[in-house]
Amino acid sequence: MNTQTVEQAIEAIYTALQNDNEEIDARIKDLKAALTETGLKEANFDASRLVQSNREGRKRMQSYFKKRGVLVAFPK
Numbered sequence: 001m002n003t004q005t006v007e008q009a010i011e012a013i014y015t016a017l018q019n020d021n022e023e024i025d026a027r028i029k030d031l032k033a034a035l036t037e038t039g040l041k042e043a044n045f046d047a048s049r050l051v052q053s054n055r056e057g058r059k060r061m062q063s064y065f066k067k068r069g070v071l072v073a074f075p076k
Contacts, residue, residue, distance in 0.1 A: 003033065003034065004033075005034060006038055006040060009027065009034045010031065012030060012031075013027045013028070013031060013045075017050060017051050025068070028065060028068045031043055031070055032068070032069055032070050041071060042070075042071035042072065042073045043065075043070060043073070045061070045072055045074055046074075
């Protein structure tokens with residue numbers, strides 16, 4: 001299994017989001033594995049890089065990822 005760093009996994013998620021959520025569930029699994037490997041509790045995303053960067057888009061992303069076991073934060 002090819003393990004990715006958290007940064008690589010987050011970049012892959014940005015790419016999937018730009019490509020109409022292509023393989024997003026697989027990318028979330030990779031991110032979850034990378035977070036577990038490094039002992040981190042949550043992933044930090046840049047809201048300005050999201051397709052829908054308003055509050056609704058951020059909350060929807062947090063909810064979707066949380067259902068798959070990944071906590072998402074948007075630090076300022």
